Amino acid sequence: MNRIERDKRVILNTYKRLPIVIDRAEGHELIDENGIHYLDFFSGIAVNNLGADPAxxxxxxxxxxxxLHLSNYFASEPAVELAELLVDNSFADKVFFTNSGAEAIEAAIKMVRKWGNTNGKTTMLSANGAFHGRTMGALGLTAKPAYQEPFAPLLSGIAHFEMNEIESIREMVKEDTAAVFLEMIQGEGGVRPVEQAFVDEIIKLKETYGFLLVIDEIQTGLGRTGTLFAHEQYGIIPDLVCVAKALGGGLPLGGLLVAEALTGVWTPGNHGTTFGGNAVAAAGGTALVTKLLEDGFLDEVNRKSRRIVSGLEELNAEFPGVIREIRGFGMMIGVDVGEAAPLLQEAFLERHCMVNTTSGTVLRLIPALNIGDKKIQQFLDIFREILTEKA
Ligand SMILES: Cc1ncc(COP(=O)(O)O)c(C=O)c1O
Incomplete structure (x- = not known):
């Protein structure tokens, strides 16, 4: 039996596997069991933000x-160091570490609930099409019927608005609104950025109604969009931010970043986790964040993002009718290609390039942030070759 067959035999069937057996990673390439090198524009779904990085x-x-591990009876140097980096470079005053994105969302839900229970605010809002994770609390916020319906009843006190529809959020926000949860770019929802005017409206409503703004930066955070956090580009200061994915440098780690005004909401014993802030994961995360904060690093991310987008625009001009829309920013770029998405993904794979698809119609380009110009050109050349052949 090969690895794919063994995997099928013993691992529960919840994921769609690609038909390639990966042996190892080097730089920005994945190498399969036959020694074939694949250009990685996938990054383990926005986890390996520096590829396979030596530091x-x-x-x-x-x-x-x-x-490897200290119980949470002890202060752990790597966790403290990573939290210092996050606090010193964001709106946050303190961090609570988790193991995953969904757990960071769960932590946010618990913080919002306790805060709301003392302020008479009971409802949490999230956007239709949002993805905030699949645990039972987070699933209530993940407003996608296909994900939610089989698992009803979900957490009560959650309602949904239409992202980028100002009338919808105005209608939904009320005196009892405890929090609005928002992704700055919906990742699983098809690489859909939130519009500035919509965010401005949320801030106006927040000033009137006094709810908490929780930004889910699990996918958009840690340099992915060209700033340390995507919300910085909208000129807003959130109350809570959830991070994960890249945070552990490739190891499981999440976090809830907490504004100063909320640091007293939980008291000891209100929340906890055995592994959250694990020393090895935090050490990986510290090396990652240190790199992201180096002078000029994020400028380079933005320059290379423009290079990818202008290459895609050229392809769109050359082969009109394939690309419907190019969305996103930084190294989180969605290319809406309609029904052709799975076929294009397969064509990329045949040419030894890994791209991810999301929402059924979108090629999600999430290469490592330090991907080189040559690799970008290689990707664009492969795309041109595919379009030439299919034209
Ligand atoms: C925006 C967003 N929120 C939450 C999650 C859930 O994170 P995890 O899979 O680590 O639980 C994800 C995962 O894809 C995500 O992209």
């Missing part, structure tokens, strides 16, 4: 030799 790997190795 991140070294930090992880070094921490493995110190200790």
């Amino acid at each position: 991140v790997k070294k930090a992880i190795h070094d921490q493995v030799d110190r200790y």
Whole structure:
């Protein structure tokens, strides 16, 4: 039996596997069991923000030799160091570490609930099409019927608005609104950025009604969109931000970033986790965030993003009718190609390039942030080759 057959035999069937057996990663390439190199525009779904990076790997190795895990009876140096980096470079005053994105959302829900229970605010709002995770609390916010319906009843006190429809959010926000949850770019929802005017309206409503603004930066955070956090580009200050995916440098780690005004909401014992803030994951995360904060690093992300987008625009001019829309910013770019998305993904794979699809119609380009110009050109050349053949 090969690995794919063994996987099918013993692992529950919840994921759609690609028909390739990966042996190892080098830089921005994945190498399969036959030694074939695949250009990685997938990054483990926005986890490996620096590809297979030597500094991140070294930090992880070094921490493995110190200790793997301390119980939360002790302050752990890597967790403290990572939290310092996050706090010193964001709106947040404190961090609560989790193991995953969904758990960061769960933590936000619990913080909102406790805060709301003392303020008479009981309803949480999220956008239709949003993805905030699949645990039972987070699933209530993940407003996609296909994900929600089989698992009803979900957490009560949640309602949904239409993203980028000002009338819809005006209608939904009321005196009892405790929080609005928002992705700055809906990732699983098709790489759909929230519009500035819509965000401005939320801020206006927040000033009137006094709810909390919770930004889900699980996918958009940590340099992915060209700033450390995507919300910075909208000129807003959230109350809570959820992070995960890239946070552990490739290891499981999430976090809830908390504004100063909310740091007293929980008291000891209100929430906890055995592994949240694990030392090895935090060491990987510290190496990652240190790199993101280096002078000029994020400028380069933006320059290379423009290069990808202008290459895509050229292809669109050359082969009209395939690309419906190019969306997103930084290294989170969605190319809406309609029904052709799965076929194009397959064509990329045949040419040894990994791209992800989302929402059925969108090629989601999420390469490592430090991908080189040559690799970008290689990707664009492959896309041109595919379009030439299919034209
Ligand atoms: C925006 C967003 N929120 C939450 C999650 C859930 O994170 P996790 O899969 O780590 O639970 C994801 C995962 O894709 C995500 O993209």
